Amino acid sequence: MGKIPVLLLIFGAFFSALPERARADSVIVGALVFNVESFGSPGTTNFEIDNFTGSNNLGVFPVSDNLVFLNANLALTCGNATCVTDLGGSSAAFVLGDIAPPSATSQAFSAFDEFSQAVFTANFNLTSLALTDGTTFEGSPSVSFTLLPSSGQFLVAGVDQGTISDSAPVHGGDHYAGKFPEDGSGFADVGGHFLPYDVGNFDFSSKPGLTKCDQEEAIYSLNQNVLNARPTTAEKELIAGWYANNNGSRCSNVVHVLDEFFVPKSCQDAQSQNPQVDIVGFYQKANSRSCRTCHVAMIEGYNFDHYANLTSANTDRFAIVGFDNGINICGGSLHFQRDHMMPNSLVTFNRFWLSADPNANITPLPNQLELTSNFFLATSGGFGSFNANPPCPTPAGTTP
Numbered sequence: 001m002g003k004i005p006v007l008l009l010i011f012g013a014f015f016s017a018l019p020e021r022a023r024a025d026s027v028i029v030g031a032l033v034f035n036v037e038s039f040g041s042p043g044t045t046n047f048e049i050d051n052f053t054g055s056n057n058l059g060v061f062p063v064s065d066n067l068v069f070l071n072a073n074l075a076l077t078c079g080n081a082t083c084v085t086d087l088g089g090s091s092a093a094f095v096l097g098d099i100a101p102p103s104a105t106s107q108a109f110s111a112f113d114e115f116s117q118a119v120f121t122a123n124f125n126l127t128s129l130a131l132t133d134g135t136t137f138e139g140s141p142s143v144s145f146t147l148l149p150s151s152g153q154f155l156v157a158g159v160d161q162g163t164i165s166d167s168a169p170v171h172g173g174d175h176y177a178g179k180f181p182e183d184g185s186g187f188a189d190v191g192g193h194f195l196p197y198d199v200g201n202f203d204f205s206s207k208p209g210l211t212k213c214d215q216e217e218a219i220y221s222l223n224q225n226v227l228n229a230r231p232t233t234a235e236k237e238l239i240a241g242w243y244a245n246n247n248g249s250r251c252s253n254v255v256h257v258l259d260e261f262f263v264p265k266s267c268q269d270a271q272s273q274n275p276q277v278d279i280v281g282f283y284q285k286a287n288s289r290s291c292r293t294c295h296v297a298m299i300e301g302y303n304f305d306h307y308a309n310l311t312s313a314n315t316d317r318f319a320i321v322g323f324d325n326g327i328n329i330c331g332g333s334l335h336f337q338r339d340h341m342m343p344n345s346l347v348t349f350n351r352f353w354l355s356a357d358p359n360a361n362i363t364p365l366p367n368q369l370e371l372t373s374n375f376f377l378a379t380s381g382g383f384g385s386f387n388a389n390p391p392c393p394t395p396a397g398t399t400p
């Protein structure tokens with residue numbers, strides 16, 4: 001257990017600094033540590049794998065279920081000739097079998113052996129995990145973790161270590177587990193989806209042939225391609241809604257004209273039940289302009305075209321939907337990687353923030369920040385760490 005006390009100290013400080021109930025993208029389930037096992041000549045080193053789940057979570061790690069690492073495997077790449085001789089090749093894979101908590105498994109080597117990387121892979125017996133805070137985490141069925149030298153060419157025993165995490169399989173694909181494995185394992189198909197083509201988000205030329213009306217029919221065909229490439233339910237509904245009325249009147253002689261003012265049924269229904277909240281305004285002027293294209297192509301919990309996913313009671317993705325959206329847009333979270341993450345593309349991000357700046361937005365176009373914050377303040381009672389209106393000051397550096 002050479003380096004584990006150090007790891008625990010680091011994570012102890014990390015976890016206790018987080019007051020918020022955040023929906024994490026991954027949870028730590030174990031550790032891979034390169035240890036000095038015995039000194040002397042030549043001495044031994046070992047790779048130790050710890051399972052930090054179940055009652056072995058030590059009160060610091062988040063998973064309270066007994067998660068078993070099935071068919072665990074450690075693939076090592078040699079960094080020197082001694083290692084090649086000892087392993088019988090420049091790389092070798094070691095079958096570790098199943099690792100249930102609280103076991104720590106290790107694999108020992110001569111201290112003369114140098115390694116340039118260690119890759120741990122395993123399948124998990126559970127994808128739905130109970131966490132110690134009473135919430136549930138929907139994770140991936142498998143893990144691949146690569147330990148690389150923190151400096152220099154070789155792993156240093158007593159220094160190099162890393163955590164093994166279970167990732168929520170949501171990052172841009174239905175079963176994309178945080179990153180694409182570099183070692184050839186995993187499916188090539190990450191479950192990605194085409195994004196629909198939204199006329200309302202494009203600028204068109206005034207040149208004949210390139211005007212919006214001239215392009216509508218071609219864009220309709222592109223959206224038919226989206227429908228032929230395994231769309232999400234939300235994409236199917238959106239594209240059907242866009243072309244439901246064949247808005248011919250807006251472009252004479254064009255059959256398929258996208259309805260830029262489309263509002264999904266769930267938002268229309270919510271609007272009639274909550275006339276005091278500008279649900280349609282938020283949908284038509286902020287969500288559709290800055291969030292919709294990506295979010296309809298994601299797993300259901302992130303589909304902001306279904307009103308339930310935007311309200312706190314019914315979502316499997318957000319602990320507090322107003323809070324999560326607020327920090328992702330405005331910042332203010334100690335999870336700095338979540339701050340200002342949305343909208344998740346530069347042009348959209350700039351346009352979103354510039355709409356809130358009267359010096360830049362002289363047209364003026366609708367203030368998207370205000371529409372979004374008013375929506376979450378009214379429906380969730382909060383927007384990020386801010387409860388006042390205007391809720392989040394524009395931080396330095398976030399607007400161009």
Ligand code: HEC
Pocket residue numbers: 023024025170171172286287290291292294295302324325328329338342343344345348352
């Ligand atoms: C360019 C694509 C794109 C755009 C535009 C976009 N998102 Fe996202 N959003 C994503 C992706 C991809 C994820 C999942 C990323 C992850 O968890 O790492 C995500 C995740 C989120 C999350 C959850 C993040 C977390 O930390 O749990 C929130 C909240 C969110 N988006 C809100 C918004 C809002 C609100 C808008 C519009 C103002 C928006 N997004 C625009 C792609 C986008």
